[in-house]
Amino acid sequence: METHSTFPARTGPGVIICGHIYSQLDPQIKRISSLYVACVTELFPPPRVSISVDPVVEGAEMRVTCATLPQRAKTSLEFAFNRNGRKVQEFSSSDTYSVQSAQEDDAGNYTCEAKTSSSSHLFFFVSHPESFSRPQIKVSPDQVTEGDTVTMMCSAVNTKQEFAFYRNGQEVQGFGPSGEYQVQSVQEGDTGSYTCQVTYLPNGLKKRSDAHHVYVKELFSFPVLTITPAQVTEGDTMTVTCDAALRTSAGNNTQLEFAFSRDGGDLRGFTVSNKYHVDTAQTQDAGNYSCEARTPTNKVRKKSHVTNVHISGECGMLMLCLFVPPPRSHAEQAASFNTIYNRTRKPSEYTLCAAVQEYSFYGLCVCNMTGNDSQYTKYGRTKVRLRNASGK
Numbered sequence: 001m002e003t004h005s006t007f008p009a010r011t012g013p014g015v016i017i018c019g020h021i022y023s024q025l026d027p028q029i030k031r032i033s034s035l036y037v038a039c040v041t042e043l044f045p046p047p048r049v050s051i052s053v054d055p056v057v058e059g060a061e062m063r064v065t066c067a068t069l070p071q072r073a074k075t076s077l078e079f080a081f082n083r084n085g086r087k088v089q090e091f092s093s094s095d096t097y098s099v100q101s102a103q104e105d106d107a108g109n110y111t112c113e114a115k116t117s118s119s120s121h122l123f124f125f126v127s128h129p130e131s132f133s134r135p136q137i138k139v140s141p142d143q144v145t146e147g148d149t150v151t152m153m154c155s156a157v158n159t160k161q162e163f164a165f166y167r168n169g170q171e172v173q174g175f176g177p178s179g180e181y182q183v184q185s186v187q188e189g190d191t192g193s194y195t196c197q198v199t200y201l202p203n204g205l206k207k208r209s210d211a212h213h214v215y216v217k218e219l220f221s222f223p224v225l226t227i228t229p230a231q232v233t234e235g236d237t238m239t240v241t242c243d244a245a246l247r248t249s250a251g252n253n254t255q256l257e258f259a260f261s262r263d264g265g266d267l268r269g270f271t272v273s274n275k276y277h278v279d280t281a282q283t284q285d286a287g288n289y290s291c292e293a294r295t296p297t298n299k300v301r302k303k304s305h306v307t308n309v310h311i312s313g314e315c316g317m318l319m320l321c322l323f324v325p326p327p328r329s330h331a332e333q334a335a336s337f338n339t340i341y342n343r344t345r346k347p348s349e350y351t352l353c354a355a356v357q358e359y360s361f362y363g364l365c366v367c368n369m370t371g372n373d374s375q376y377t378k379y380g381r382t383k384v385r386l387r388n389a390s391g392k
Helices: none
Strands: 002-006 016-024 032-041 048-051 062-067 079-083 086-092 096-099 108-114 122-124 136-140 150-155 161-167 170-176 180-183 192-200 205-208 212-214 224-228 238-243 257-262 265-271 275-278 287-294 301-303 307-309 337-343 350-356 361-370 377-386
Touching (some): 048 108, 136 192, 136 212, 150 161, 150 192, 224 287, 224 307, 238 257
Antiparallel strands (some): 079 086, 079 108, 108 122, 161 192, 192 212, 238 275, 287 307
């Protein structure tokens, strides 16, 4: 006896597969002893992959779902997900694979598995608008010198974007519709590494450009103030000089202007002369001097350090008078002065008062003049008439 079975091939997803089973006693007689119809119920159809949004925009949330329907209500399935043949989510009870913010790396060929059956394949890619590729920052001019106007452009086309600019990671212009950032009269302090950032308004996704380093060349040095002579005495001619050196070839045609100040007050406004003269120095000319250099357009200005100028008076800090001829009865005795110092409004200036003892004679006074801090010594002579208490 022979037994035969015939099960038709499945041509698509189905629930029931049926076939015939029969037995044959005698091939010559071909009498069918029995005929059976057998049906096998499919546990679950092959899963299908679906995507929550199509196309997927970079930065958007993406959900990949593995869908199938078990034929038995109590059947529990587990699902796994693959991208380009590599597993991205192990088997679990969740039929969804989620990506909160899709990136270009999430593009690929996704499949899912329901425990014992492989799914169909679904290929999709994460797209992004061409206008929202990584922005580029461009700087003009290429070579930057103090006083120049520098313009930075953040290249992006999409109108649904806003732009921000940064120097050394610190924001210099917040998000706004303009892709341009401009620095008027650029200074050395504006040197740094600049980037721009674009935000895509529909979903808030941000992208930043590569860094562009901007180096600002010095146009001229900080001025240096000098005093001639180094030690000034009342009556001297004093010259204050302000020196600044042009640094770049761009500055060769630049004519600098100079101004001078004392104790914070203006002495002379800006002119092309870098010298300030005091023909006859007086004690009131002492003080803290500084100067400032600038370009004629006033785009670049620099100040010198402060220099203190002390002007010594004709008589210094000590007066000792010796008298000739000696007094009538005081041949061995010299008259002495009790010296009193009165400080004036400037710490470096003094006036000298003398209270003489009661001697009545004429004498020749030799004045030993020692300046502040004993920096120098001078000698002078003056006639002094000494009167007694009666005024004679």
